[in-house]
Amino acid sequence: MKSLLAVYRRELLSYATTPIAYVFVAVFLFAIGLFTFQVGGFFDARRADLTGFFAFHPWIFMVFLPAIAMRLWSEDARSGAIELLLTLPAPTWALVAGKFLAAWTIAAIALVLTFPLWVTVNILGDPDNAAIFTAYIASFLMAGAFIAIGSAMSALTQSQVVAFVLAVLASFLLTALGLPIVLDAATGFVGGGVAEALTRFSILHHFDAAQRGVVEVRSLIYFLSLAALCLGFTWLAVDARRGA
Amino acid sequence: MLLQVEGLRKRFGRRTAVDGVSFNVAVGEIVGFLGPNGAGKTTTMRMIAGYLEPDDGRVRVDEIDVAEDRARAQAHIGYLPEGAPLYGEMTPWTFLRFVAEARGMEKKEVKAAVLKAANDARIGDYIDQPIETLSKGYRRRVGLAAALIHDPLLLILDEPTDGLDPNQRQSVRELIKRLGADRALILSTHSLEEVEAVCTRAIIIHDGAIVADGPPADLAKGHADGLFGAFRKLTGAAEAA
Numbered sequence: 001m002k003s004l005l006a007v008y009r010r011e012l013l014s015y016a017t018t019p020i021a022y023v024f025v026a027v028f029l030f031a032i033g034l035f036t037f038q039v040g041g042f043f044d045a046r047r048a049d050l051t052g053f054f055a056f057h058p059w060i061f062m063v064f065l066p067a068i069a070m071r072l073w074s075e076d077a078r079s080g081a082i083e084l085l086l087t088l089p090a091p092t093w094a095l096v097a098g099k100f101l102a103a104w105t106i107a108a109i110a111l112v113l114t115f116p117l118w119v120t121v122n123i124l125g126d127p128d129n130a131a132i133f134t135a136y137i138a139s140f141l142m143a144g145a146f147i148a149i150g151s152a153m154s155a156l157t158q159s160q161v162v163a164f165v166l167a168v169l170a171s172f173l174l175t176a177l178g179l180p181i182v183l184d185a186a187t188g189f190v191g192g193g194v195a196e197a198l199t200r201f202s203i204l205h206h207f208d209a210a211q212r213g214v215v216e217v218r219s220l221i222y223f224l225s226l227a228a229l230c231l232g233f234t235w236l237a238v239d240a241r242r243g244a
Numbered sequence: 245m246l247l248q249v250e251g252l253r254k255r256f257g258r259r260t261a262v263d264g265v266s267f268n269v270a271v272g273e274i275v276g277f278l279g280p281n282g283a284g285k286t287t288t289m290r291m292i293a294g295y296l297e298p299d300d301g302r303v304r305v306d307e308i309d310v311a312e313d314r315a316r317a318q319a320h321i322g323y324l325p326e327g328a329p330l331y332g333e334m335t336p337w338t339f340l341r342f343v344a345e346a347r348g349m350e351k352k353e354v355k356a357a358v359l360k361a362a363n364d365a366r367i368g369d370y371i372d373q374p375i376e377t378l379s380k381g382y383r384r385r386v387g388l389a390a391a392l393i394h395d396p397l398l399l400i401l402d403e404p405t406d407g408l409d410p411n412q413r414q415s416v417r418e419l420i421k422r423l424g425a426d427r428a429l430i431l432s433t434h435s436l437e438e439v440e441a442v443c444t445r446a447i448i449i450h451d452g453a454i455v456a457d458g459p460p461a462d463l464a465k466g467h468a469d470g471l472f473g474a475f476r477k478l479t480g481a482a483e484a485a
Contacts (some may be wrong), residue, residue, distance in 0.1 A: 002345060002346070002348045002349075003345075003346045003347070003348060005345070006345035006346035007346060009342070010331070010334075010338075010342045010346075013334065013338060014331065014333055014334070017333045017334075018333050028253070038288060079329050079330075079331075079332075080326075080327055080329030081327060081329045081330065081331055082325075082329075083295050083325040083329060084292075084323075084325065084343070084390070086294075086295050087293045087294055087295050087318055087321070087325075088318065088343075088346050088347060089314075089315040089316065089317075089318040089319040089347060089348065090315065090346060090348075091315060219323045229361055241298055242295065242297045243254075243256075243296050243297055
């Protein structure tokens with residue numbers, strides 16, 4: 001547990017002392033603002049809610065969060081610092097969890113920094129704050145799943161760029177499984193039943209209800225299990241370095 | 245014996261990097277690993293440190309099997325990897341604090357351990373400068389401080405003086421001698437004079453196997469060029485091939 005906390009703190013310190021996290025959080029906030037107001041038509045909708053804001057989260061996350069997670073393991077493998085980590089008297093899962101939680105914290109900070117939008121809808125109207133809170137929680141859990149995907153890809157390569165591209169690709173596929181366009185194409189190949197089942201594994205499908213403020217326990221479980229699965233994979237990939 | 249290495253073997257693809265290495269090291273011994281590049285020195289050290297798992301054979305540190313109880317064995321091992329990789333954006337102070345915390349030290353022990361290790365490795369003046377701005381010699385010393393922060397029984401140093409200037413080399417050698425007095429210490433090096441200067445015992449590795457093991461003076465006996473002559477004779481075949 002001590003080693004988990006030490007790794008967590010070190011990773012956070014690293015995010016805080018290098019420009020990458022600041023740049024990406026700033027870009028995230030800019031992008032989410034742009035999409036909400038320009039594409040989502042926040043003011044034109046004339047509704048006091050944030051559905052136009054949350055709808056873009058999966059799409060922005062799938063680029064932003066791989067960028068946050070890409071360095072987690074690949075950078076240590078490149079610099080050799082992974083040798084320091086793996087010769088600490090610490091279980092591998094503690095290292096995996098410490099790094100993951102640090103990146104997830106950055107995602108949480110980025111989410112919290114979108115609060116001016118929440119303040120704005122509350123000034124302009126009378127939104128359902130419980131629904132907004134629910135959507136934030138779902139968005140946070142979804143961010144965890146995206147970060148875990150990024151962590152797994154980062155453990156596979158010494159190159160941050162390769163880790164980023166792989167993570168965006170994996171995230172896109174998992175998200176887009178729920179799009180009608182993918183669904184229709186898949187129906188042609190594998191039949192309606194399988195395509196329908198595939199949808200249930202898509203990130204979009206599970207975020208859909210949540211962004212409107214409807215809590216679906218199975219969706220929350222979905223995000224948590226997806227994160228757990230990818231972290232388990234990260235664990236295996238890191239342990240494989242020992243060449244067992 | 246503090247360190248027992250038995251029949252260690254490791255293959256990478258079709259190449260056998262380490263092929264049946266066995267030796268023991270007692271407290272107070274400073275063992276110098278010698279051998280041409282690619283002989284298997286680093287791979288052997290990585291297996292002892294628990295970074296790589298051997299395909300065959302076993303390593304016991306203070307009677308703890310590294311493969312069976314890795315974390316407990318690693319608690320007794322201090323390891324300086326080849327090239328002394330560090331986190332460049334950290335300062336020696338935050339880096340050493342991280343290593344101490346990750347090794348499970350109590351909060352109140354951490355500060356004292358960091359100060360002692362920094363003092364032993366002589367990094368006092370630059371403790372608050374980002375590591376990436378420090379010279380190679382200083383970085384190596386930060387790596388050394390990280391390896392000995394928990395006062396380990398077994399210290400494994402992979403090329404601790406590689407790339408250092410003569411002054412830095414001398415100070416690291418003095419440190420190694422001091423540290424080796426009350427623990428077991430293994431270091432790898434390409435400098436034969438270093439082995440003669442600091443090591444109580446030399447192990448020459450060639451093609452993944454030990455070809456000589458003994459006090460440097462004994463190995464040098466009977467060779468016109470001393471230890472260099474012995475090294476050439478035992479490992480020269482690779483150069484000729």
